[in-house]
Structures are given as C-alpha cells and as structure tokens.
Amino acid sequence: MADPFAFTCPVPLPAKDRILLGHGSGGTLSADLLREVFxxxxxxxxxxxxxxxxxxxxxxxxxAFTTDSFVVKPILFRGGDIGSLAVHGTVNDLAMGGAxxxxxxxxFILEEGLEMETLRRVTASMARAAESVPVEIVTGDTKVVxxxxxxxxxxxxxxxxxxxxGVRLSPALVRPGDRVLLSGYLGDxxxxxxxxxxxxxxxxxxxxxxxxxxxxxxxxxxxxxxxxCMRDPTRGGLASTLxxxxxxAGVGVEIDEGAVPIREAVRGACEMLGLDPLYVANExxxxxxxxxxxxxxxxxxxxxHPLGRDAAMIGTVTGAHxxxxxxxxxxxxxxxxxxxxxxxxxxxx
Amino acid sequence: xxxxxxxxxxxxxxxxxxxxxxxxxxPWVLMEICGGQxxxxxxxxxxxxxxAELELVHGPGCxxxxxxxxxxxKAVAIAALPDVTFVSYGDMLRVPGSASDLFRTKAAGxxxxxxxxxxxxLKIARENPARQVVFFAVGFETTAPAxxxxxxxxxxxxxxxxSILVSHxxxxxxxxxxxxxxxxxxxxxxxxxxxxxxxxxxEYEELVAEFRVPIVVGGFEPLDLLEAILMLVRQLEEGRAxxxxxxxxxxxxxxxxxxxxxMLEVFEVTGRNWRGIGPIADSGYxxxxxxxxxxxxxxxxxxxxxxxxxPECISALVxxxxxxxxxxxxxxxxxxxxxxxxxxxVSSEGACAAYYRYQRHMAPVNVPVNAPVNAPVNG
Numbered sequence: 098m099a100d101p102f103a104f105t106c107p108v109p110l111p112a113k114d115r116i117l118l119g120h121g122s123g124g125t126l127s128a129d130l131l132r133e134v135f136x137x138x139x140x141x142x143x144x145x146x147x148x149x150x151x152x153x154x155x156x157x158x159x160x161a162f163t164t165d166s167f168v169v170k171p172i173l174f175r176g177g178d179i180g181s182l183a184v185h186g187t188v189n190d191l192a193m194g195g196a197x198x199x200x201x202x203x204x205f206i207l208e209e210g211l212e213m214e215t216l217r218r219v220t221a222s223m224a225r226a227a228e229s230v231p232v233e234i235v236t237g238d239t240k241v242v243x244x245x246x247x248x249x250x251x252x253x254x255x256x257x258x259x260x261x262x263g264v265r266l267s268p269a270l271v272r273p274g275d276r277v278l279l280s281g282y283l284g285d286x287x288x289x290x291x292x293x294x295x296x297x298x299x300x301x302x303x304x305x306x307x308x309x310x311x312x313x314x315x316x317x318x319x320x321x322x323x324x325x326c327m328r329d330p331t332r333g334g335l336a337s338t339l340x341x342x343x344x345x346a347g348v349g350v351e352i353d354e355g356a357v358p359i360r361e362a363v364r365g366a367c368e369m370l371g372l373d374p375l376y377v378a379n380e381x382x383x384x385x386x387x388x389x390x391x392x393x394x395x396x397x398x399x400x401x402h403p404l405g406r407d408a409a410m411i412g413t414v415t416g417a418h419x420x421x422x423x424x425x426x427x428x429x430x431x432x433x434x435x436x437x438x439x440x441x442x443x444x445x446x
Numbered sequence: 447x448x449x450x451x452x453x454x455x456x457x458x459x460x461x462x463x464x465x466x467x468x469x470x471x472x473p474w475v476l477m478e479i480c481g482g483q484x485x486x487x488x489x490x491x492x493x494x495x496x497x498a499e500l501e502l503v504h505g506p507g508c509x510x511x512x513x514x515x516x517x518x519x520k521a522v523a524i525a526a527l528p529d530v531t532f533v534s535y536g537d538m539l540r541v542p543g544s545a546s547d548l549f550r551t552k553a554a555g556x557x558x559x560x561x562x563x564x565x566x567x568l569k570i571a572r573e574n575p576a577r578q579v580v581f582f583a584v585g586f587e588t589t590a591p592a593x594x595x596x597x598x599x600x601x602x603x604x605x606x607x608x609s610i611l612v613s614h615x616x617x618x619x620x621x622x623x624x625x626x627x628x629x630x631x632x633x634x635x636x637x638x639x640x641x642x643x644x645x646x647x648x649e650y651e652e653l654v655a656e657f658r659v660p661i662v663v664g665g666f667e668p669l670d671l672l673e674a675i676l677m678l679v680r681q682l683e684e685g686r687a688x689x690x691x692x693x694x695x696x697x698x699x700x701x702x703x704x705x706x707x708x709m710l711e712v713f714e715v716t717g718r719n720w721r722g723i724g725p726i727a728d729s730g731y732x733x734x735x736x737x738x739x740x741x742x743x744x745x746x747x748x749x750x751x752x753x754x755x756x757p758e759c760i761s762a763l764v765x766x767x768x769x770x771x772x773x774x775x776x777x778x779x780x781x782x783x784x785x786x787x788x789x790x791x792v793s794s795e796g797a798c799a800a801y802y803r804y805q806r807h808m809a810p811v812n813v814p815v816n817a818p819v820n821a822p823v824n825g
Contacts, residue, residue: 115553125784295562364447370562421807428459428668430491432804438784439549442536442560 119439123333126439147345148267149190149328152260161196163187164255172219172250174293176285176304177380179252180223185309185380187256188230189329192311193383195266195318196258198230203237204253209244219250230309232256258311264318268386270325271346273416276392278385280313280399281407282306283335284363287377292366303362308381313404320398323391329383333437336375338384339422340436350422352412352434372441375424375434386414453667454490462672463495469679473499475631476678477624477767479617480586480638481508481796482666488800490668494808500675503631503767504800506620506723507638509585510537510793511761514719515753517584517613518543524580524611524746525556531574533567534582535589536560537793542786544753564596564610571600571608580742583610588640590614590731591705594712597733597740611742612732615718617641618649619729624766625657632767634678636664636671639693646701651689658687665693712737721789722761761788764797771798778806 119126136145143151150163165186172179184201191198203223207216227234285306292303310329317324326346330338335357343350359374367374381404387395392410399405422434478484484504487493493502506512522543525532532548539548539558552558557577561567564581571579583593593610600608617638624630637650642663650661660681664674674692681688691697709731718730733741743749763769771777771790781787783799790796 115550117549117553119549361447364450368447368450418807423807426490427454427456428490428492428495429456430494431807432489432491433807435803435806438782439540442539 117439121332122437122440123331123337124437124439127333128436146267147341148194150194150196150258152194152196159260161191161194161258161260162255163190163194164253165190166251166253168248168251169290170248171290171293172215174305175289175302177307178219178222179250180219180221181226182305182307182380183252183254184223184226184230184232185307186331187254188232188309188311189380189383191256191258192309192314193266193327193329194258194260195264195314195324195327196260196311197315198232198256198258198309198311200235200257201227201232202255203234205237205239206247206251206253207239207241208247208249209241211249215250219252223252226309230311261318263322266324266326268326268342268345271342271348271386271414272325272388273348273414274389275325275386275414276389276410277339277350277352277412277414278387278392278396278399279335279357279409279411280310280383280385280405281381282358282360282363283330283379283382284359284367284374284377286380287334288363288366288374290378291370295370297366297369299362299366301360301362303360303366306379306381308404310381310383310404313383313399313402316398316402316405317385317395321387321391321395323388324395325386325388327383327385329381330379332378334374334376334378335384336373336422336434337436339434342386343422344420346414347419349415349418349420350412351415351425351431352422353425355427356409356411358407358409376437376441384411389413450667453665453669455669458669459495459672462669462676466500466672466676466679467497469676469683470497470499471683473501474633474679474682475501475503475767476634476636476675477503477505477632478636478664478671479505479507479621480636480641480666481511481793481800482640483636483638483664483671484508484797484800486666486668486671488804491805492668492671493805495672496675500679502675503770504764504797505624505635505767506720507586507617507641508790508793508796509589509615510541511789511796512615512720512722513538513541513584513613513789514721515544516719516751517611518547519545519753520743520748520751521548521582521611522546522551523748523751524742525551525558526554527578527746529576529578530746531557531559531570531577531579532582533559533561533564533570533579535562535584538582538584540786541789541792564593565599568596568600568605568608571605572603575607577607578745579608580746581608581610582613584613586615586617586638586641587645587709588638588643590709590713591644591702594709597712597737598708600740601737606739609740609742609745610733612713613718614713614731615720616715616729616731618653619726620720620723621650621653622656623723623726625653625659627766629766629768632659634660634662634682636674636678637661639663639665639670639697642691642693642697642701644702644705646699647689647691647697648699654687654689660687661689663689663691663693663697665696722764723766724762761790761798764788764790771801772806774798778802
C-alpha cells in the first residue's frame with residue numbers, strides 16, 4: 098500500500114462553483130465568501146474590520162454607517178413583520194457600535210403580483226418602527242421584478258448614526274478576564290419564524306423578539322464605559338457571534354450552560370426539531386463583553402431596561418484556548434461550541 | 447422542560463457516575479450503536495465523567511454515515527431531472543456522492559426540499575400531480591415504518607407520481623459482523639433505543655446468546671446513557687452476559703408490532719452495502735415486488751449507477767470502533783464538517799462530526815496512526 102493517508106475517499110467538495118444557501122447562514126461558508134470574494138476585491142481597511150457597522154470620521158464627527166437586507170419568510174409573523182424587522186435590524190447594527198441612529202434609507206424589491214395591501218401593511222409597520230426609535234427614513238428606492246424573480250417582498254435598509262465622544266467598541270479591546278453579558282432569552286425570533294413556517298403550535302405564545310436596542314445600549318453606556326464590544330446575535334445565533342469575537346480578539350470564551358436564558362417553548366421546539374438554541378437567530382438581543390469590574394453595574398443597568406429585564410452574565414473571557422468557545426455543561430463537563438458551516442440541518446432521527 | 451430535564455439532572459448523573467466508579471475494577475471497552483447516542487455523549491462530555499478504565503467507542507448507527515456512495519449518486523441523478531421534486535431529511539443534503547451532493551444539485555436548479563417526514567412528501571405529490579415526487583428513504587429500523595406507511599398509503603390512494611429511493615439498513619446484522627470480527631475489542635453494547643422501540647429486542651437476545659456479550663437497550667439522554675453504562679459495567683464485573691432494557695419508558699420486548707407488520711408488508715430483507723464497512727448480507731430493506739411501481743430506482747432507471755467505494759479514509763475503522771476520530775491525521779485540518787472527507791464527518795450524528803463539534807479541544811493534535819486504512823471486517 099502506498100501512503101495510507103493519501104485519501105481518495107468521499108471527495109471533499111469545495112463549495113466554490115456556485116452559491117449555496119449555506120453561504121447566507123452566517124457560518125463558516127459566509128465567512129469564506131467574505132474572505133475569498135468580497136474583501137480582496139473591495140480592499141477597504143474599514144470593511145476589513147468586519148464590524149456590524151463601519152465607523153468613519155467626517156470633520157471630527159464619528160459616523161456609524163451600516164446596511165442590511167431582509168428576505169424573511171413568512172413576511173408577517175408573530176411579534177413583527179419584514180418591515181419592522183428591517184428598521185430594527187439596521188438600528189441594532191448601528192447601536193452595537195454605540196451609535197445613536199439618525200437616518201435610514203429603504204430599498205424595496207417587489208415581486209409582480211404582490212398584494213398592495215401587504216405592501217401598505219409592511220410600510221406602515223416600518224413607519225411605526227422608525228417613529229418609535231426615532232429614526233427618519235430619508236431616502237428610498239423601489240424595483241419590481243417579474244413573478245418568480247423574488248419571493249413577494251425583499252427590503253434593504255441602510256442607516257447612519259453618530260457615535261458619542263469617547264465611545265469605542267471593538268472586539269480588539271476584549272481581554273482575558275472580561276465578562277460576557279447577554280440581554281435576555283435566546284432563540285425567540287428563529288423559533289417563532291420556524292413555527293410559523295412549519296405550522297408548529299406551542300402551549301404558550303412565542304413571538305419574535307424583534308426590537309430596537311439603541312435605548313438599552315444608551316443606558317449601558319451611561320452605566321459604564323468599560324464595555325469592550327457588543328454584538329446582536331442574529332443569524333447563526335449566540336454561538337456564531339461568540340466564535341467571531343473569540344477569533345477576532347484572539348481569546349477564548351467560556352460560557353455556563355445553566356446561565357444562558359432560554360424559554361421552555363424554545364427549548365422544547367429545539368428538542369423536537371433537533372436544533373441547538375445557541376445557533377438560533379435573535380433580533381432583539383445583544384451580547385456585551387465588559388471589564389470584570391464593570392460587569393455587575395452593567396447587568397443592573399441592563400435589567401432596569403425593559404429590553405434587558407432578563408439579562409444574565411453567561412461567561413468569561415480567558416487567555417486559554419484562543420479562538421475557541423467552550424461551554425460548561427450542567428453536568429460539570431465541557432464541550433466546544435463551534436461555528437457551523439451552513440445552516441443547522443434537522444437530523445434524521 | 448418536563449420529560450427531558452429529569453433525564454439531565456446533574457445530581458442524579460453524579461450518583462450514577464459514583465456508582466459506576468465503585469463498580470469498575472478493570473478496563474472495559476463499550477460501544478454505543480446509535481449516532482444519536484454518540485451525539486449525546488459528546489454534547490454532554492460524558493466521557494469526562496467516567497473512570498479511565500472505561501473506553502467508549504462509537505458504533506455504525508449513523509444512517510447518514512453508512513449510506514453508500516452509489517445511493518447518493520442515484521439521489522443526485524434523480525433529483526437533477528426536470529420533472530422531479532426530491533424530498534429528503536435535512537442532513538442528507540450535505541453528504542458528498544462521487545461528484546456532487548444534493549445541496550449543489552439544488553443550487554444548480556433542481557427542486558430539492560427538506561422534510562421532517564415522508565408524509566410531507568406524500569402531501570407534495572398529491573398537490574402536484576404533474577411532478578414526480580421522490581422521498582429519500584434512508585435510515586435504520588427507526589425511520590422504516592414511516593416510509594413503509596407512506597408507500598402503503600400512496601398505493602392505497604393510487605398515487606402515480608410518488609416513489610421512494612430506499613437505502614434502509616438494519617442494526618443486528620452489523621452488530622453480528624462486529625462481534626464476529628477477529629479485531630473486535632468491544633465487551634458490551636448499548637443497543638439503540640429507538641430502533642428497539644420499533645423492533646423490540648428479541649434479535650439482541652440472539653446476539654447475547656450467540657456471542658455471550660452483555661447488551662443493554664439504552665435511551666438518548668445523559669442519564670439514560672450513564673445508567674446503561676452502569677448496567678453494562680455491573681454485568682461485566684459480575685461475569686454476566688444478558689440483555690437488559692434501560693429504556694423501559696419506550697421499549698418493550700416485542701416492540702411496536704403494528705409498525706413491524708406494515709414494514710414487512712412493504713419491505714423485504716436484502717443485502718446492503720455500508721459506506722465505510724462494505725457489503726453485509728441481509729442487512730437492509732428493499733421494496734417488495736408488489737411495490738415496484740414506488741421504487742425510485744426502477745421508476746427512473748438508475749439501478750445500474752454504481753460507484754465503487756474508493757479505499758476509505760479511516761472511517762472504516764471509526765465505524766467499527768477500532769479507531770477514534772482524532773486518531774486520523776486529517777481530522778480537523780483537511781477534514782471538517784465544511785469539507786468532509788468521509789461520511790462520519792458529515793452528519794451531526796457521525797462520530798467524527800460529533801468529536802469535531804463538541805470535543806475538538808480535548809483531542810491530541812494529529813496523532814499518527816499506523817493501522818492500515820482499509821480494513822473491512824468482512825474482508
């Protein structure tokens with residue numbers, strides 16, 4: 098036998114010839130797309146930071162700038178719709194940089210045949226969401242594509258905000274010893290959407306957590322300036338967010354399974370569907386890394402805010418195992434919390 | 447969460463661990479058969495709790511892992527046809543065949559859909575009479591009853607646009623092969639609880655009698671597995687070899703006889719090729735001739751597609767419990783869930799993927815392996 102490890106077995110299929118759904122999952126396939134396609138061609142040092150928002154300085158003012166597209170299906174769901182989500186998502190991307198949101202743009206891609214009533218309903222919901230922030234929608238665009246060219250209605254929003262003096266948030270500032278804070282229950286959005294799509298009923302009402310987080314962030318920044326960085330764990334969930342930060346900061350993260358707040362309905366649905374709530378999307382939660390001395394005060398401040406009522410300290414940053422996220426199980430053992438390649442796939446049995 | 451949290455209770459787990467430690471006096475190698483059990487062991491880091499004398503090796507009970515290459519190539523060939531809607535359990539979509547997988551086939555324009563049950567595929571067939579709807583019927587005895595039911599129902603309704611691509615495999619023949627192998631190190635088995643919920647455990651009684659090996663039917667929660675391990679340890683330390691049922695809340699000795707009857711009506715036993723292991727006689731199901739009209743291989747004429755399994759990576763040894771995933775030199779480097787080189791890295795139930803996801807931090811880096819790569823137990 099020649100080299101026994103010169104494998105000829107089940108062809109590793111490189112995901113390079115076509116776009117797969119997994120490229121949009123927020124997992125490692127998404128990261129590959131950034132690394133191999135976008136970043137080398139755009140070569141912007143600001144983009145290369147891969148923060149939720151770009152922070153650019155104009156005449157001494159630091160502006161946060163971000164964009165996000167929304168293709169959620171169904172477009173109306175318990176706890177929100179694609180319109181309010183498009184406002185909250187972009188506001189939250191600004192808020193995670195500590196910015197006060199000011200202006201939004203909106204781009205609609207509409208499928209031929211979409212009911213006018215649906216468009217009105219979604220637009221009214223956007224308007225209400227923007228007003229309650231408040232943030233002003235100041236520019237927009239509409240395109241209509243042939244039936245089948247889009248799935249009813251897609252929305253892109255971009256947003257601009259101002260970063261207050263002295264606020265600097267970045268994964269690069271995260272240090273061993275820092276604490277990890279989570280603003281509330283995990284997985285509500287992803288499971289609410291899935292339930293709607295799959296026709297799953299719960300004993301208790303489960304709704305998307307879609308909400309604008311800038312108010313909570315402002316309260317947190319008032320309580321302490323020793324926040325290192327913040328992220329909203331949207332697609333890919335808490336697990337992907339923690340992995341990104343661990344990799345970017347070159348630190349290890351350890352979380353305590355028992356400390357992570359997850360509702361019974363979400364746990365139940367995940368058990369039934371073979372999913373892990375740590376990877377399920379959230380649209381109204383944030384995870385913050387903070388200096389150990391500031392963590393308690395921050396937690397108090399978060400709990401005083403309606404969107405942080407169920408906030409919890411879920412873990413710590415360590416110098417050991419840089420780039421890895423470990424979870425302490427309820428049984429006292431440890432396991433890794435890995436970044437997924439694509440979307441979570443329901444298991445066979 | 448009721449009926450779940452009870453089986454994850456840390457205090458009860460600790461008392462089982464204490465009891466196991468008290469009983470163990472010498473080294474034992476135990477194998478859990480089912481991929482779902484492997485997943486739980488990894489996810490909860492159970493090995494960390496056990497005494498060093500106990501070694502857990504992971505069996506071939508991952509349906510995704512053992513589905514042979516030619517079946518995947520057939521699935522891809524059928525799914526790519528323009529009038530076909532191909533319906534599958536989610537984790538089959540990423541499994542690489544010879545040249546493609548179902549995700550890529552979908553990206554290239556095929557109508558490939560994920561379902562939780564073959565009944566969903568049946569519904570799609572009823573609602574889309576102009577399309578041929580094919581369900582990918584993979585799995586062990588656990589998924590076979592639902593697939594049998596779908597075909598039975600389709601025939602009863604006279605549906606002409608529904609068929610299944612069958613790749614069903616059976617646990618006892620694979621265990622018999624492992625037990626008969628000269629290289630077998632396994633001294634006790636945790637039998638797959640969900641397979642036994644359907645089949646009962648009389649077949650395992652035969653294995654116990656034939657090989658004098660203790661077998662405990664086990665569940666899938668941490669306490670189930672710890673209790674099953676304790677039951678095996680007791681038997682081994684006391685020199686007993688018996689069948690015992692830990693998973694009493696789901697498994698009876700004779701199993702679900704209504705399900706078995708429906709399966710036998712629709713399926714018959716046949717030889718199957720197991721990826722990573724090779725052909726095993728009488729180790730699977732195929733549709734009976736009366737149901738030929740629902741056999742996707744015949745309907746689409748793909749029965750001649752063959753894909754000689756290339757000399758496998760060490761998955762052959764991993765699936766037999768002779769090697770651990772991290773004994774492999776490419777584990778976690780060239781072989782990851784994003785770029786699987788062997789089947790056990792593909793499914794979250796596969797031993798390699800479970801190690802990669804949950805226990806990579808414990809693995810020694812690239813331990814060289816001197817064992818031959820290709821050592822199928824049946825030559």
